[in-house]
Amino acid sequence: MTGFQAFTTGTAALQDLDPYRFPAAVFDGEPERTPSAYGVMEADDLVLPAPDPASRLCAALAPVDRRRLELHAALTTAGVAPLPGDLDAIEALCTLDDTTHAVLRRWINHAM
Known part of the structure; x- marks a missing residue:
């Protein structure tokens, strides 16, 4: 097989897609409406702040x-x-x- 090979079965191949790995895949004409598909955060999502490099321990491992x-x-x-x-x-x-x-x-x- 060389290059890109398109799906030959049309939308039937979309049924084989894992909805957890492909949340924006179209099923039955509608995209799955999940927050991850649209980049929207849920109300209970917690975003951790970036680590501060100055607060790292400077001790080397033995x-x-x-x-x-x-x-x-x-x-x-x-x-x-x-x-x-x-x-x-x-x-x-x-x-x-x-x-x-x-x-x-x-x-x-x-x-x-």
Whole structure:
């Protein structure tokens, strides 16, 4: 298949659209009337203010803590959920040096 391929079934293809992912899709000749389709906020919507960069903590993470976060991120990206007993092994792996830890993360990411 190359380029753009148009729907050949006309409006029947619109029935396959997920209304949660496509809130403005036309169904039965009418667009779904939801606030998200028109960009209108509900009365109970809460808009959080933008974070203030000056209020951030300036303390750097310890290397062991940084490696733990990176290892959890790599495992999450690979779709591996650590079991409660695995936390001791993760703790031991985080005490390794940065070079060994980088190789470990590379192995996890390429195992997908």
